[in-house]
Amino acid sequence: MVSPRLVAKIESEEPTLRLAVLIDADNAQATVIEGLLAEIARFGEATVRRIYGDFTAPTSASWKKVLQRYAIKPVQQFAYTTGKNATDSTLIIDAMDLLYTRKFDGFCLITSDSDFTGLAMRLREEGLTVLGFGEKKTPEAFRNACHKFVFTEVLRPETAVKSVSLPSKVESGKKSVSSQTPAEAAELAHEFPKEFVLTALEQSTDDAGWAQLGTFGSYLTKLQPDFDSRLYGYKKLSDLVKAKTELFVTEERQAPGSNQKVLYLRAK
Missing domain, CATH: 3.30.420.610 (LOTUS domain-like)
Known part of the structure; x- marks a missing residue:
C-alpha cells in the first residue's frame, strides 16, 4: 500500500518526507544526478545523500566530478575480490543502520540491481516509503518492491524521445517519423x-x-x-x-x- 504521506505530497506545496538517498555507483549513471535530485525533491527532503562504490576505479570517474557539487557523501568500497560485489553489502548494512535510527520517513534506492529487492521489502515492512530509481533494464521484482519506481531515462538532461526505426516507405495513412x-x-x-x-x-x-x-x-x-x-x-x-x-x-x-x-x- 502506498504511504498516506506519499499520497499527501501530491496536494502539498512543501516536502513531507525525510528521505535517505542511497546510490549504487556500480549500477547508476552520473548523468542523471541533477534530474534525479529534482525528482526526489518532489517527494521530500534528501536529509542523507550517500553513494557507494570503488572510486579508485576508472568507471567511477564521472561520479567523482559531481559528488562535491551535489553534497553527496562517497562511501569507498574496495573491490577486494573479483566477481564479488562488496558495494551491495555495504549499502544494505548502512540502510539498516539508518532504518534503526528512526529518523527517516523513507528511502530512495538508486540502482538497477535486483539484489536490493529484499532490502526494499524489509524497509516497507517497517512502514517506510521506498522510492526506486533505475534504468529500464531493472528487474521487475525490484520495481514492484518499491512504492514508486522511476526510470532514470526520463530524468536525463534535455530528455528527447528517440526516433524509432521505421521502413523508408511509410504505409498510407501513417505519419512519417519526422512528422x-x-x-x-x-x-x-x-x-x-x-x-x-x-x-x-x-x-x-x-x-x-x-x-x-x-x-x-x-x-x-x-x-x-x-x-x-x-x-x-x-x-x-x-x-x-x-x-x-x-x-x-x-x-x-x-x-x-x-x-x-x-x-x-x-x-x-
Whole structure:
C-alpha cells in the first residue's frame, strides 16, 4: 500500500518526507544526478545523500566530478575480490543502520540491481516509503518492491524521445517519423497500457463514474509502481488524460473552500 504521506505530497506545496538517498555507483549513471535530485525533491527532503562504490576505479570517474557539487557523501568500497560485489553489502548494512535510527520517513534506492529487492521489502515492512530509481533494464521484482519506481531515462538532461526505426516507405495513412509528435514517437517505443489504465480508472471512480486525478494517479502507482506518464511523451498525468480524448472525458471542478480547480475524469 502506498504511504498516506506519499499520497499527501501530491496536494502539498512543501516536502513531507525525510528521505535517505542511497546510490549504487556500480549500477547508476552520473548523468542523471541533477534530474534525479529534482525528482526526489518532489517527494521530500534528501536529509542523507550517500553513494557507494570503488572510486579508485576508472568507471567511477564521472561520479567523482559531481559528488562535491551535489553534497553527496562517497562511501569507498574496495573491490577486494573479483566477481564479488562488496558495494551491495555495504549499502544494505548502512540502510539498516539508518532504518534503526528512526529518523527517516523513507528511502530512495538508486540502482538497477535486483539484489536490493529484499532490502526494499524489509524497509516497507517497517512502514517506510521506498522510492526506486533505475534504468529500464531493472528487474521487475525490484520495481514492484518499491512504492514508486522511476526510470532514470526520463530524468536525463534535455530528455528527447528517440526516433524509432521505421521502413523508408511509410504505409498510407501513417505519419512519417519526422512528422510525429513527441508523444506519438514515445508510444511507438513504449506501448500505452490501455487496458491497465482503464481498469485502474474503473477501480478509482465514485458512484457517478468520475475519479479525481490524484486518486486515479495514486491507484495507478499502487497497481504498477513504475507507471510514469513521461514514458509515453507527457510530462504530467494530467497532460496524458487530457490528450487521450478517445479514452477519457475530463472536467475541472472548483475545490470546496478553495479557489483552486481539481481535474476529474471518467472513461469515455
